[in-house]
Amino acid sequence: MAPSDWSTERALQYYNIAQWGAGFFSVNEKGHVIVHPMGQPGPVIDLMDVVEDIRERKIGFPCVVRFQDVLRARVKQINEAFAKAIAEMTYGARYFGVYPIKVNQLREVVEEILDAGAPYHHGLEAGSKGELLVVLGMNSDPEALTICNGYKDEEYLRLALLGRKLGRKVIVVIEKLSELPLLLRIAEEMGVEPMIGLRSKLTTRGTGKWEGSSGDFAKFGLTVPELIHAVRILKERKKEHCAKLLHFHVGSQLTEIRVVKDAVNEGARVYAKLRKMGLGIEYLDVGGGLGVDYIGTPSAQSGTVNYTMDEYVGDVVYNVQRVCMNEGVPEPHLVSESGRAITAHHSCTIMNVFGHIEIGSAEEIAAASVPQPNEPKVVREMRDIVQGMTPRNRAEAYHDATAKKEEALQMFKLGILGLEERAVVESLFWKLARGIADLNRGKKRLPRETRDLGDKIADQYMANFSLFQSAPDHWAFDQLFPIVPLHRMNEVPTKDCTIVDITCDSDGKIDRFIENDGVDGVDETLSLHALSEGEPYYLAMFMTGAYQDIMGDMHNLFGRVNEIHVFVDDEDPEDFYIEEVIPGDPVEKVLSRVQYEPAELFRRVKQALDQKVKEGAIRPKEGVGLGDFYEAVMKGYTYLSGP
Numbered sequence: 001m002a003p004s005d006w007s008t009e010r011a012l013q014y015y016n017i018a019q020w021g022a023g024f025f026s027v028n029e030k031g032h033v034i035v036h037p038m039g040q041p042g043p044v045i046d047l048m049d050v051v052e053d054i055r056e057r058k059i060g061f062p063c064v065v066r067f068q069d070v071l072r073a074r075v076k077q078i079n080e081a082f083a084k085a086i087a088e089m090t091y092g093a094r095y096f097g098v099y100p101i102k103v104n105q106l107r108e109v110v111e112e113i114l115d116a117g118a119p120y121h122h123g124l125e126a127g128s129k130g131e132l133l134v135v136l137g138m139n140s141d142p143e144a145l146t147i148c149n150g151y152k153d154e155e156y157l158r159l160a161l162l163g164r165k166l167g168r169k170v171i172v173v174i175e176k177l178s179e180l181p182l183l184l185r186i187a188e189e190m191g192v193e194p195m196i197g198l199r200s201k202l203t204t205r206g207t208g209k210w211e212g213s214s215g216d217f218a219k220f221g222l223t224v225p226e227l228i229h230a231v232r233i234l235k236e237r238k239k240e241h242c243a244k245l246l247h248f249h250v251g252s253q254l255t256e257i258r259v260v261k262d263a264v265n266e267g268a269r270v271y272a273k274l275r276k277m278g279l280g281i282e283y284l285d286v287g288g289g290l291g292v293d294y295i296g297t298p299s300a301q302s303g304t305v306n307y308t309m310d311e312y313v314g315d316v317v318y319n320v321q322r323v324c325m326n327e328g329v330p331e332p333h334l335v336s337e338s339g340r341a342i343t344a345h346h347s348c349t350i351m352n353v354f355g356h357i358e359i360g361s362a363e364e365i366a367a368a369s370v371p372q373p374n375e376p377k378v379v380r381e382m383r384d385i386v387q388g389m390t391p392r393n394r395a396e397a398y399h400d401a402t403a404k405k406e407e408a409l410q411m412f413k414l415g416i417l418g419l420e421e422r423a424v425v426e427s428l429f430w431k432l433a434r435g436i437a438d439l440n441r442g443k444k445r446l447p448r449e450t451r452d453l454g455d456k457i458a459d460q461y462m463a464n465f466s467l468f469q470s471a472p473d474h475w476a477f478d479q480l481f482p483i484v485p486l487h488r489m490n491e492v493p494t495k496d497c498t499i500v501d502i503t504c505d506s507d508g509k510i511d512r513f514i515e516n517d518g519v520d521g522v523d524e525t526l527s528l529h530a531l532s533e534g535e536p537y538y539l540a541m542f543m544t545g546a547y548q549d550i551m552g553d554m555h556n557l558f559g560r561v562n563e564i565h566v567f568v569d570d571e572d573p574e575d576f577y578i579e580e581v582i583p584g585d586p587v588e589k590v591l592s593r594v595q596y597e598p599a600e601l602f603r604r605v606k607q608a609l610d611q612k613v614k615e616g617a618i619r620p621k622e623g624v625g626l627g628d629f630y631e632a633v634m635k636g637y638t639y640l641s642g643p
């Protein structure tokens, strides 16, 4: 693309920022990515100012940046979307959202959601004993719900009932039938009235990467015969009035609105029938599943969603209302357990690019392009192929060059071609490949063999992060996350790149990206800027706020990432402040987790150093310095230190 065709507006469109950014991200005239933490119009934060602050404070990259205002905005957005739909459709009950803390359990995230959700009585959901301990400590609003999901033992049930003793609306969702008699027994022992939820295993199946959460063979929930059995148990014990909620969950990140409608219809029918059987159900909980648009195009392809939050909310309210009217039952309060939709946008991971791997560098190609006297025949022939390549014969030239490269390899193995000559053959081959990739760029109908040549020879940008720690869903599910340079957006990006992380794992790479210009698809490369010697280059991976932080692992002993929490400055809408810095794991912490005692490791290394000093191989002062250095690395960050 010609520099004259480029602008920051063009960059905004090229990286599809306005679309996946949901109004929270944009580009300013300096060519920097900016954040509108409260939506647009509103206060603005320049992400390069945040980078500067991180550098000044010597915090170190990679660094997770949380925009707590974005979190607050999303909580407000979902509650107001439900309130609006309920008012417009004169729906006869209310919405009580709950945040499933498994999506991101960080205390500051949960606190912010509760604080922003307080006017709406937004509650919490727990899926384990550990999470319930958190939730009981955090959710003290007697109007807000606490939903207890997941398999439960006696301890879990007692904990939930402890919440009832505190006067909280703690609902125990029965995931398997045997939990029901156990709950009733313990409740009686504790002298407390339980609030019971029943999870229905819907036949409607989700679509997308998490579709296994639903359908007849799903892990959780009661089948229809089991629901009937549960009604019988409740009636026998005269506890029908304790059944307060019907729950279902057909999968996270539902890609198609059709599935949402189907699931809500099926779930609402089950609710109506159970009501008619005499259960006192007041809440219908539609679970999670409200998706976010990681790509920026409203399509179910590439794992993104074909609907908006408003459409989702409208469909939930409308379909429940329609079924209730049809069945002649009261409209229940609506509950959703939306986690991803609330948290995904609020955090990003900033990383520095510290180098690149280039196949056939310009220098090597230039050197190989100058013919030398007495070159072996195979080199001369490769040179002829490269020189003779034209747009018309490029596929043929590629075939010939591939064969010639192979011939050179065989000759090398037989000892009749030297290493230098082999290097010339290979550099000429890459020269040809680059030439063909240039000819192919932007063209649609391409010879089959050369179609993905551009992707194969793309530069690999080395970024200071671990994919397994910061974006495990990309590795596990091919989930795409928007990745964008944070600066230089006023320059044309000229390099087609893939990104490699710093783990020693060949899976630690990103070679699937959102296609430029919002075309509905996936690209094997990302357009980035050429690296300039001595100038840092920063990228951010966006929309990592849901699941990624908490599910990341310690592959290669790269630990948790440094983290800052950024707020808009109330006094100055162009400024921000860092409210909190949470240091990432130091190496010693990660080592302790795999059972190494850092002090013992230090003692061993120190002993070896002392021995060398004794032998006179190392001077005493140097020995002390090396020991101090070992200890300092142990206390330092697990990632590369850098700009």
Ligand SMILES: Cc1ncc(COP(=O)(O)O)c(C=O)c1O
Residues within 6 Å of the ligand: 100, 103, 149, 213, 249, 251, 252, 253, 254, 287, 288, 289, 290, 291, 337, 338, 339, 340, 341, 546
């Ligand atoms: C029972 C339950 N509720 C809620 C959620 C959160 O879903 P989401 O993040 O799609 O909102 C999940 C996640 O899979 C879940 O299993």
